[in-house]
Amino acid sequence: MAFLLTLTGSASAPGSSRTAHLVTHLGRQFAEDGHEVRDFDVRSLPAEALLSADAKDPEVARAVELVARADALIVASPVYKAAYSGVLKTFLDLLPQYALRDKAVLPLATGGSPAHVLAVDYALRPVLTSLGADVAQGWFVLDRHITVDADRTVTLAPEAHDALAPVVERFRAALPAGSRLAAA
Structure with missing residues (x-):
């Protein structure tokens, strides 16, 4: 089974980020399939190290190593000013040029x-492709279509669920059968 890294670029605290809740929800589905899933919030990195592009910082280096070890990634961000978040952009800029080569990547926003629906295809997808990713079709989900209950159960509105399901299935089909993690 694959080692799947979920990479969330929300500036909000994880408990209040609908983006993080959506990604955790999807990650649970992949874990139920038997994949190893690890969630990583970029905002957890030390701000000074991230903003100064200090790839030698131990926490930044561990995050870059997680990306290197992953077989596949879900990369998600809220849309701010018609693009993905600056914190995600800053982290992606730290990665080696072909850090995502031969990795299936599902971009989500x-x-x-709905005015920001094209942010996935015109902002996030190009940078992931430039890092060498095999980018699956991405998807945009409206905040109001993500409901988080007190017990952190995530429910998607039927229209969001129905639209996202085939995108997730295509990504699932692109996951490698073996894992780089097992070989490491």
Whole structure:
């Protein structure tokens, strides 16, 4: 089974980020399939090290190593000013040029308005492709279509669930059968 890294670029605290909740929800589905899933919030990195591009910082180096070890990634961000988050961009800029080569990547974005639906294809997908990723079709989910209960159960509105399901299935089909992690 694959080692799947979920990479969330929300500036909000994980408990309040609908993007993080959506990614955790999807990660649980992949874990139920038997994949090893690890969630990583970019905002957990030390700000000074991240903003100064200090790849030698131990926490930044561990995060870059996680990306290197992953067989596949879900990369998700809320949309701010018609693009993915700056914290995610800053982290992606730290990665080696072909850090995502031969990795299946599912780009996701969340936001408050359908006006930002193209942020996945015109902002996030190009940078992932430039890092060598085999980018699956991405998807945009409206914030209001993500409900988080008190017990952190995530429910997607039927229209979001129905639209996202085939995208997730295509990504699932692109996951490698073996894992780089097992070989490491």
